[in-house]
Amino acid sequence: MSRPASDPNNIPEAKQSTTSSDSTRVPPLSSDYAPYPKLDPKDVAPPPENWTNVSMGSQSQPNQGPATFSGSAATTMPAESNPYVSPAPVRSSSVKNKMGAVKEVLGKLGKKAAEDTKKAKEIAGNMWQHLKTGPSFADAAVGRIAQGTKVLAEGGYDKIFRTTFETAPEEQLLKTYACYLSTSAGPVMGVLYLSSQKLAFCSDNPLSYQVGAQTQWSYYKV
Numbered sequence: 001m002s003r004p005a006s007d008p009n010n011i012p013e014a015k016q017s018t019t020s021s022d023s024t025r026v027p028p029l030s031s032d033y034a035p036y037p038k039l040d041p042k043d044v045a046p047p048p049e050n051w052t053n054v055s056m057g058s059q060s061q062p063n064q065g066p067a068t069f070s071g072s073a074a075t076t077m078p079a080e081s082n083p084y085v086s087p088a089p090v091r092s093s094s095v096k097n098k099m100g101a102v103k104e105v106l107g108k109l110g111k112k113a114a115e116d117t118k119k120a121k122e123i124a125g126n127m128w129q130h131l132k133t134g135p136s137f138a139d140a141a142v143g144r145i146a147q148g149t150k151v152l153a154e155g156g157y158d159k160i161f162r163t164t165f166e167t168a169p170e171e172q173l174l175k176t177y178a179c180y181l182s183t184s185a186g187p188v189m190g191v192l193y194l195s196s197q198k199l200a201f202c203s204d205n206p207l208s209y210q211v212g213a214q215t216q217w218s219y220y221k222v
Helices: 011-022 092-133 137-155 159-166
Strands: 173-183 184-194 199-203 207-211 213-216
Touching: 137 159, 159 173, 159 184, 159 199, 173 199
Parallel strands: none
Antiparallel strands: 173 184, 184 199, 207 213
16 A cells, blocks of 8 residues: 655645744743842841840931031120010009009199189189279279289298288188278278188288388288
């Protein structure tokens, strides 16, 4: 029995397919192969810490701020020389003392104004009474203006009364009246003082009288 003759075209094709399959076959991988780098467990595990042996010098120090300079390199400005800072602590006690002083001054001014107003009213009343009873309206007006100025300048009728007459410490001036006192030389313009112990009169102006060849001047007092 004879074998059929092989086709020479098929043999090269079979060899060619075998060769191509061999070239695409992946070689076997070893156990150490990995598609990414492997980490050693020693590199991942934290080192053991023994707090008794930890070196503090290796630790990073926190930021201590800007470096300090020596006295020759920098000068510190005193707080009081800063033009934008004016420390002025306010003490409550000093404020209270100032307010108390202001109130005291205002109280004294008010009291003095009231006293001056009272004196002015008394002078005005006495002047009107004096003008009505005086022999000459013009002379009486001028005299009362001068007397009123004198009273205000000397501090009121009470002080004039105590400096003009002898008074007791407990004696009080009750009332004053502008009047004329009839004398042998004519009416004398003055003030009548009524106190708790006596009734006195003093002329507004000094009167002249003769002592020998000399002329003397004195207030007429009764």
